[in-house]
Amino acid sequence: MTLSAPDKSGAASLESIARNGGLMRRIAVRVPTYLKDLRENPAWLPMFVLARTLAGRRLHWLGAKPAPPAANAKDTMFRGVDRAAAVNALRSDGLFSGLVLPAAIHEEIARFAERTPCFGNFDRRLEFMPAEHAQAEKRFGRPLLSGHYFERTLDCDAALAVQRDPLLLDIAAHYLGGQAKMITTRVWWSFPTGAASDADKNLASLGKYHFDLDDWRMLKFFFYIKPVDADTGPHVYVRGSHKRRSLKHQFTLLVGHSAQEVLDVYGEQSPVTLTGEAGLGFVEDPFGFHMGTVPSRTPRLMMEVGFGVSSPSRRRFHGEPVIR
Numbered sequence: 609m610t611l612s613a614p615d616k617s618g619a620a621s622l623e624s625i626a627r628n629g630g631l632m633r634r635i636a637v638r639v640p641t642y643l644k645d646l647r648e649n650p651a652w653l654p655m656f657v658l659a660r661t662l663a664g665r666r667l668h669w670l671g672a673k674p675a676p677p678a679a680n681a682k683d684t685m686f687r688g689v690d691r692a693a694a695v696n697a698l699r700s701d702g703l704f705s706g707l708v709l710p711a712a713i714h715e716e717i718a719r720f721a722e723r724t725p726c727f728g729n730f731d732r733r734l735e736f737m738p739a740e741h742a743q744a745e746k747r748f749g750r751p752l753l754s755g756h757y758f759e760r761t762l763d764c765d766a767a768l769a770v771q772r773d774p775l776l777l778d779i780a781a782h783y784l785g786g787q788a789k790m791i792t793t794r795v796w797w798s799f800p801t802g803a804a805s806d807a808d809k810n811l812a813s814l815g816k817y818h819f820d821l822d823d824w825r826m827l828k829f830f831f832y833i834k835p836v837d838a839d840t841g842p843h844v845y846v847r848g849s850h851k852r853r854s855l856k857h858q859f860t861l862l863v864g865h866s867a868q869e870v871l872d873v874y875g876e877q878s879p880v881t882l883t884g885e886a887g888l889g890f891v892e893d894p895f896g897f898h899m900g901t902v903p904s905r906t907p908r909l910m911m912e913v914g915f916g917v918s919s920p921s922r923r924r925f926h927g928e929p930v931i932r
Contacts, residue, residue, distance in 0.1 A: 672785025
């Protein structure tokens, strides 16, 4: 029997089938989380449908209330940060990177993370010590890209001090409006691993540009608890993509898109790769495209404090999806 190569139309059809199959699998993985969000809060559905569109978001922003005076904003651990400059940078670029944690704070968070068991791949059944990552992968028989602490983060006094810092709320209120409230706090590891599938990477929000759709208006503060270089999985943000959006990226069920697809719309010069020493902090509008790259050599340890305008759910507070 002689096998001939498929013609171009046949190859394109096969490629389309594969792509659509991957699309359906990615949607199916998220269905349990979507259903739980809907049961917990029926108002989640209109947000999920409309907040991905620029028109829907702009309409919602009209309801932003004036920010109240920040009586204690000067009682902050962050020195030399001008709130107005931060808010202006967020409005223009979607990103401000002028925050630095005091050494005592990021060192205490690092000690907490090193001595506390974390949960791999968002799954509470996969509990291990961070220093035993390689052994845990063998024990569980699967790649472990991430290690989250969920509510254990609240046992760390330094993490609570960051969460409660008045400057963060002051920036959030002047950007999101007076309704701004803290809705997420988490500390987590991203680990180098050689055998992770695309599904594993999607769950960990690694290796693919995406935008967050947890609320109508959001702001997220990120802090590197240990140094991050090009081999440690630095965070990447696409400047200006929080206020520009192609129709294709508005009318899609998926929030994740390939790098080339994103750069074709927003420009090759738009991504900012954030590297730096322990304590480096930055704040972004997560409706803009961003991603955590996959660490190739050294684990990345980060903290996040997120603000929104809706009441937090238990899952969103800990950043925990529903695992089937």
